[in-house]
Amino acid sequence: MDDVSRPSAFRFLKLTIGYDGTAFAGWQEQPGLRTVQNELASAWRRITGETPRLTASGRTDAGVHALGQVVSLCTSSERPEGELARGLNAVLPEDIVVLAIDPAVQGFHATHDALSKTYRYQIHDSRTPPLFDRRYVWHVRQPLDIERMGRAGGGLIGRHDFVSFQTAGSQRTSTVRTILAVEVTRLASRVDITVTGDGFLYNMVRAIAGTLVEVGRGARDPEWVAEALSARDRAAAGPNAPALGLVLVSVRYAQGSDE
Structure with a gap:
């Protein structure tokens, strides 16, 4: 999922999320299908106005669950991590939960750095x-x-x-x-x-x-x-x-x- 042009001031974040994979066609965005990436991106847009580039540690398949999936992104939002987590959980569907949002080093990549x-x-x-x-x-x-x-x-x-x-x-x-x-x-x-x-x-x-x-x-x-x-x-x-x-x-x- 492509992001908007990168802002002049941005920071990297590490999101830890859990989800019940039963009703999802997997992590990765797929046109016309319900995926974890789509739902998380939609929730992020609702609370920040940004279209994020979300990178997961791995692309879980349809029906697979997660207790500690890790997602990286960069953002220009200045909202504190705890506030972002609460905002996401308020608008996400009940089968996805943001467990934590932590600051990450510049360039943090959830897949390659694992x-x-x-x-x-x-x-x-x-x-x-x-x-x-x-x-x-x-x-x-x-x-x-x-x-x-x-x-x-x-x-x-x-x-x-x-x-x-x-x-x-x-x-x-x-x-x-x-x-x-x-x-x-x-x-x-x-x-x-x-x-x-x-x-x-x-x-x-x-x-x-x-x-x-x-x-x-x-x-x-x-x-x-x-x-x-x-x-x-x-x-x-x-x-x-x-x-x-x-x-x-x-x-x-x-x-x-x-x-």
Whole structure:
């Protein structure tokens, strides 16, 4: 989304936002579709009169949620950060919330300056369907063995070519990424797969989740995940998990990216 001509005096801001992705066609502006970027830009225009250039840490897909999406922009508005946050929350739809607005260093870029991101994939493993969180979890109708899933996830840690876990449709100069941590935890019928990495390919976390579920339900051995990674073939890994269970939890930046 293009901005108006840059004013002579401007400052960079770092917005941290959360959203329920259920009713959105993803983050990125798309003509005729409801997106997070469109709604946030519209709200910014209402309270400042500016047409902003909004850059997110990553373009979440349709149905994907966020607890800590980071957005950068520059503005000529002199309104304090807290006042801007309150103004945005007053006019935004109820499925987007501005959690914080902080001053950022000149040139701060939410995508390029990110050091790592943490995603969580949420599963309800029970014969009984979920009720209150049904829009935020993948319902798997059998108990999952999280110990096996955790062992399998360990085979993904490190710097590897993750082409086996990338869905076609996004052009990348490299499919090599570094996974820093994979953790599988349970609370009652809720299983969470938490993945932290320096970057992710298109649908990569959903492919990891779908693959680990194959291990958790006993269809595959834990060692299969490392074999699928080495195959460098999308057909060698498991299916993509549905979008509704995926949440962007947080994005980490170098100290000094905001002030």
